[in-house]
Amino acid sequence: MHIINIATAFSSKPGARFKTDGEFSGEQFREEFLVPLFKDSSDNSKIQIILDGLYGHPTSFLDEAFGGLARDYGKERCLERFEFISSDTPLLREEIQNYIKNCDEKK
């Protein structure tokens, strides 16, 4: 089991969607913390993401981090491996799961 506390490991101020947009982006978080855990296709261990202690949860950040990962590594695998912990915003778990589920629906 891997545990990633975004506030302590990355930043308490999650930012933009892409690295070129500004500091602490979803893309940066995905590349530094999530992608290394998905490179081994046989690794299906659980990843606990702690979302407490953040100033906020910007849509663009979450979508690019988790939805972006699912676009590259498959939504089923992401949904199976991630476990989201948010003690003060319980609906957030569902919201991020939706980003993963809706990641590749191009109209």
Next chain:
Amino acid sequence: MQRYIQSEKVKKYDKIRTRKVLKKRWRTEKERQKRAERINVGLNVAQYVRSKATKHFTEYRTPENFSLRNNVDEVVSYFSDLIKAFSRGDSVFINISDVKNISSDVILYLLSVLDIINQRHGIGRAKGNAPKDAKCLELLMESGFYDYVTHRGEFRTTNPNILRIRKSNLVMSNVAAEVIDFTTTHLRVKQSSITRSIYNTILECMQNTRGHAYSNKDHSSSQWWLIAQHDKNNGRVNFTFLDNGMGIPHTVRKKLWEKVLGGTDNKLITSALQGDFRAQSGDPWRGKGLPQINTYFKEKVIENLLIISNKGYINHEIGSIKDLVGFFNGTLLSWDFILKKERVNSV
């Protein structure tokens, strides 16, 4: 003695003295002429100096109620005239002296317009004065407006109830965090799901500016502007966010009939707020910022939401949704976070 008088040193001295005397005479004559001219046209010294300084400037007198929230039509039309004058190549004197009410939304819009003018037409094409009204003058000074226009790009504020104006072309999470700290400190509330919603709103506004508001991919010109103001008497913090991009109605993905017949701007904004599939990129996972802001408004996390973009005007404070006669250059979002009993919590 004879030798001394005719020396080179003395000749040089005589030459300088003669030049000085002539210069003094010329100056005195000029002063006399100026005084006569001033008396002829019936001006006092201050009026005369001002009239000389603005001789080649066309004067534009601002509306007395200089507020986009409360007097949008007149103010938008004023700015349209101002922008047209700059485009014609005129130099403009912004006469703000008779203003009785000024709001932070106008301060941001004025600064952003002046910034564009400086970039496109060069510095020195605009001049202005100060309001006679003490409260208006105080707000302009304390917002850092005069510091910015005189020191070119530096904001300082002396009033702890105003978060100094910020501008950038990046998504600045540290600025959004600073706004949250400003809010929690002034309203004495703890960080909660509500303050997180405000943080998200500001981040989404910045992200929209970065992603959609400007046509070119050169982000150096895609600026956003932000100001926050604490209203101690009413226990609320007002936030105003502005960009001078192409505007929501221009950047949202339009349906075929809208492309042919042209939808009204306020309806296009309303549709984007309601979460209709409008992301310009065509990606369904994009374009969630405005619907999220609308959700926060519906849940009363933020109140008195005001959106002005191109011709679209949505003011939930007075329940007015309409298309403007004039054209607003960009997008302005303003909202209040109001202290309520259930939110009170000592920090």
